[in-house]
Amino acid sequence: MTQKRSVSESKASRVFLTAIALVFLGVVLIIPLALVFHTAFRDGLEGYLGALADPDTLSAIRVTCIAVAIAVPCNILFGFAAAWSITKFEFRGKRLIVSLIDVPFAVSPVISGMIFVLLFGADSFLGPWLSDHGIRIIFALPGIVIATTFVTFPFVARELIPVMQMQGAEQELAALTLGASPWQMFRLVTLPSVKWGLFYGSILCAARAVGEFGAVSVVSGHIRGETNTLPLHVEVLYNEYHFSCAFAVATLLILIAVLTLGAKATAELMERRTRPQRELPLKEAKP
Amino acid sequence: MDSVAHVAQMSRPGKRRRQNPLPGFGLSMGYTLTYLGLLVLVPLSTIVFKTFSMEWSAFWATISAPRALAAYGLSFFGALAAAAINCVFGTVVAWVLVRYRFFGKRLVDALVDLPFAVPTAVAGIALTAVWGPQGPLGEPLARVGIQVAYARWGILIAMVFVGLPFVVRTVQPVLETMEAEVEEAAATLGASRATTFCFVIVPHLAPALFTGFALSFARALGEYGSIVFISGNMPLRTEITPLLIMTKLEQFDYAGATALAAVMLVASFSVLFVVNSLQWRKGRAAKSPRTQRANRRAS
Amino acid sequence: MKIDIQKVSKSFGLFPALDDVDVTIPSGELVALLGPSGSGKTTLLRVIAGLEVPERGRVFFGDLDVTQSAVRGRNIGFVFQHYALFPHMTVAQNIGFGLRVRKYKKKDIAKRTDELIELMQLHGLGNRLPAELSGGQRQRVALARALAPNPAVLLLDEPFGALDARVRQDLRRWLRRLHDQIHVTTVFVTHDQEEAFEVADRVAILNDGRIEQVGSPDEIFDDPANAFVMDFIGGANVLQGHLESGAWRFNDLVLPHHKDFGATGSATAYIRNKDIRLSCAPNGSPFFHATVTDARRVGLVVHATIHPQGSAEPLFAEIPHDDWSSSGFKVGSPVVASVKRAQIFQ
Numbered sequence: 017m018t019q020k021r022s023v024s025e026s027k028a029s030r031v032f033l034t035a036i037a038l039v040f041l042g043v044v045l046i047i048p049l050a051l052v053f054h055t056a057f058r059d060g061l062e063g064y065l066g067a068l069a070d071p072d073t074l075s076a077i078r079v080t081c082i083a084v085a086i087a088v089p090c091n092i093l094f095g096f097a098a099a100w101s102i103t104k105f106e107f108r109g110k111r112l113i114v115s116l117i118d119v120p121f122a123v124s125p126v127i128s129g130m131i132f133v134l135l136f137g138a139d140s141f142l143g144p145w146l147s148d149h150g151i152r153i154i155f156a157l158p159g160i161v162i163a164t165t166f167v168t169f170p171f172v173a174r175e176l177i178p179v180m181q182m183q184g185a186e187q188e189l190a191a192l193t194l195g196a197s198p199w200q201m202f203r204l205v206t207l208p209s210v211k212w213g214l215f216y217g218s219i220l221c222a223a224r225a226v227g228e229f230g231a232v233s234v235v236s237g238h239i240r241g242e243t244n245t246l247p248l249h250v251e252v253l254y255n256e257y258h259f260s261c262a263f264a265v266a267t268l269l270i271l272i273a274v275l276t277l278g279a280k281a282t283a284e285l286m287e288r289r290t291r292p293q294r295e296l297p298l299k300e301a302k303p
Numbered sequence: 304m305d306s307v308a309h310v311a312q313m314s315r316p317g318k319r320r321r322q323n324p325l326p327g328f329g330l331s332m333g334y335t336l337t338y339l340g341l342l343v344l345v346p347l348s349t350i351v352f353k354t355f356s357m358e359w360s361a362f363w364a365t366i367s368a369p370r371a372l373a374a375y376g377l378s379f380f381g382a383l384a385a386a387a388i389n390c391v392f393g394t395v396v397a398w399v400l401v402r403y404r405f406f407g408k409r410l411v412d413a414l415v416d417l418p419f420a421v422p423t424a425v426a427g428i429a430l431t432a433v434w435g436p437q438g439p440l441g442e443p444l445a446r447v448g449i450q451v452a453y454a455r456w457g458i459l460i461a462m463v464f465v466g467l468p469f470v471v472r473t474v475q476p477v478l479e480t481m482e483a484e485v486e487e488a489a490a491t492l493g494a495s496r497a498t499t500f501c502f503v504i505v506p507h508l509a510p511a512l513f514t515g516f517a518l519s520f521a522r523a524l525g526e527y528g529s530i531v532f533i534s535g536n537m538p539l540r541t542e543i544t545p546l547l548i549m550t551k552l553e554q555f556d557y558a559g560a561t562a563l564a565a566v567m568l569v570a571s572f573s574v575l576f577v578v579n580s581l582q583w584r585k586g587r588a589a590k591s592p593r594t595q596r597a598n599r600r601a602s
Numbered sequence: 603m604k605i606d607i608q609k610v611s612k613s614f615g616l617f618p619a620l621d622d623v624d625v626t627i628p629s630g631e632l633v634a635l636l637g638p639s640g641s642g643k644t645t646l647l648r649v650i651a652g653l654e655v656p657e658r659g660r661v662f663f664g665d666l667d668v669t670q671s672a673v674r675g676r677n678i679g680f681v682f683q684h685y686a687l688f689p690h691m692t693v694a695q696n697i698g699f700g701l702r703v704r705k706y707k708k709k710d711i712a713k714r715t716d717e718l719i720e721l722m723q724l725h726g727l728g729n730r731l732p733a734e735l736s737g738g739q740r741q742r743v744a745l746a747r748a749l750a751p752n753p754a755v756l757l758l759d760e761p762f763g764a765l766d767a768r769v770r771q772d773l774r775r776w777l778r779r780l781h782d783q784i785h786v787t788t789v790f791v792t793h794d795q796e797e798a799f800e801v802a803d804r805v806a807i808l809n810d811g812r813i814e815q816v817g818s819p820d821e822i823f824d825d826p827a828n829a830f831v832m833d834f835i836g837g838a839n840v841l842q843g844h845l846e847s848g849a850w851r852f853n854d855l856v857l858p859h860h861k862d863f864g865a866t867g868s869a870t871a872y873i874r875n876k877d878i879r880l881s882c883a884p885n886g887s888p889f890f891h892a893t894v895t896d897a898r899r900v901g902l903v904v905h906a907t908i909h910p911q912g913s914a915e916p917l918f919a920e921i922p923h924d925d926w927s928s929s930g931f932k933v934g935s936p937v938v939a940s941v942k943r944a945q946i947f948q
Binding site: 024025026029030033034036037038040041043044045046047048049051052055090093094096097098100101102104105106107113115116117118119120121122123124125126127130131132133134135137139140162165166169185188189192198201202220223226227228229230233234246247248250251254259262263266269270272273274276277278280281 | 323324325326327328330331332334335336338339342343344345346347349350353392395396398399400402403405411413414415416417418420421422423424425426428429430432433438439440460463464467496521522524525526527528532544545546548549552555557560561564567568571572574575579
């Protein structure tokens, strides 16, 4: 949104500031990411496709997909549950729960992985029991799934909470007075009213699940063709000096990131279009 | 008020009456608490248990080892410097995006979120490629004797990269909602643009800037993926704390890793706590739908 | 359907929103709940709807105790203050919602929706989204949506509160006509007495969670039950006097009363501005001597300020303009102010 302002800077300083901003973004963001594509195609299209078709790459894609397929639905469910209870009801300890939802943002990814090693690893309290029953969690797929779920669980909730808060409870109450069952209320009123927030939150959650590196790195054990996710595979290729292959796989991840940004823009646009008719006071329902 | 209602409800145990006609509180609350308990509280508590199972002297020796101290210093001051740089340039970016018109503005606006969306490992190799000795920016600098990648400069650049969106996305909405009248009033009172900026606009932005600074700082403090590729990972010189934890984990020194993690957690939670309490102090005014959207965008 | 509210209490924390409320709403009537903000009127409406559960007391629809039954089982229509239209549904989908969740056939939903669109004068708006309607139109959509499933009871929370003055006027009359057409038991909440008196068959006045008076607009206006009601209706002069031998006295003004007060003590008389007449000589009504200190014409009436002899407090009188100009009074004229009617409360 550009605002018309009568009081502004001189033309020269406007151009200067814009130039600073663009050069800064160019150096920090654009050049590095453009270089990824440049390097990825250094060996031509064939080399690029070859890198992607490599069995280890395909296996990494498979592992990543499994992690996403489990983590995202769980976190969507959590997002709804948390947003519903936090925004539509009053209870004690609400602030604590809201803060707990932010924990993965405050914790270093390495620590996020480490806590699951401490919980399920060979050295842990549960470790002997797990190994007696032949269950492998750390350095295996389940660990990757759990760490991914942990790192990405806030995203859907963080998108849904402000949207639901803004809408208050009145529409749901209206649905109940009109005779809707709880499920009908949810499906016909709540879900459509948050669908764009849900859409963006889920995409963001999925994108982060695909891209998580630190936490997964701790729990995966880097077993090639078995427990490597896409970002871990990039690391392995890079450390083995297969630069163009590493960058080729990286382009996949950048494409996902760009799609995420596209989804965000779409969601914001659509949300603005179906903006509710008024700026609501935050809580309509009495406690 | 809350607690009184609670007591009033408790005093009639025989007749439990629903207070809110909306369905699903038990179910949603139950799921939320179970999920948070199993996924957050139980795993995090392992750090506490592990830490308390250590001898105090061993714990102290681990967290005060020279290598650890060097890592804290690097993480702390690197994150501080990166957050400061982001405050300056992030404000310029936000200013330009809100106030000026130029070709491709919407695209640039969208790109600001890239560090948020791009996996850290990808950012790491991309930054290394650019600033490495053969990179398009690293090579000219190397020729004049400045080594960026595999040195502390590289760590700083990675930290700037990951923290940038936080500052832009907290400052931007405040600039958007700022009344033109305030600046016009300053102008009618004879203030120059520079004076207006320093004495009117910056104080107005200060809380948002502080939040952006803290978020950017916290993110840089914990960052791992993008830094390991560019830092060179030399103990005592370019080894950040998360990397030191990682190294200890790889050597199966879980106790040592936990001790360092405990130090880091205390640091990051303190930052978060300060930010939150400031936000709560700013009060319910900050709860308008508009700022809520803004906060959401900043996350 | 008759609504019977028996000894209902409800509090939010320490704040008693409803305190032992008893009220009956006869079948087919249009009843207004009137009161200042915080008087509990909205809470009472929400208790009837089932959106709040009372701590004590019972709510009956007809002979059925619905105190504990869920909102959706009560067969009510509720119009929210801000309408709470579903923003992602068209007008027609909004109106048909109550039928859709009751699994009506598509054909029947369409038929009923069309009927209501006709009744609510919303022709041609069926495919619009709520965001594309004016305030008055949204209000009517909300009403249509509430009426579509043929509710036994229609409840409206400040139905005209969010509209501007002109639209309010129109919608009020229109709601009255609509009620005469469909005769569903209707309760609405308002803080605007003009609205309550203009629209309702019966008005219940609430204050501090209690019912102060229930009655037809005439009853409330002519025979207010207590000082609060009198005060709330407003437009009256308040005089502190004392009781003496079966009459209320203030300086030379003596008002006889028929109430069962103690023999002596202080009491308050409320004299409506329009119940004060100014003349040159007493005309048989109770009267006092006064001086006109100000007179301003407001449309068809003159607002006169008069000072009774021996009192610093001014009183206000509303005189029809024709009477005023024929009397020839001016500022400064000594007058005899006679009191046509007064309410005395101890």
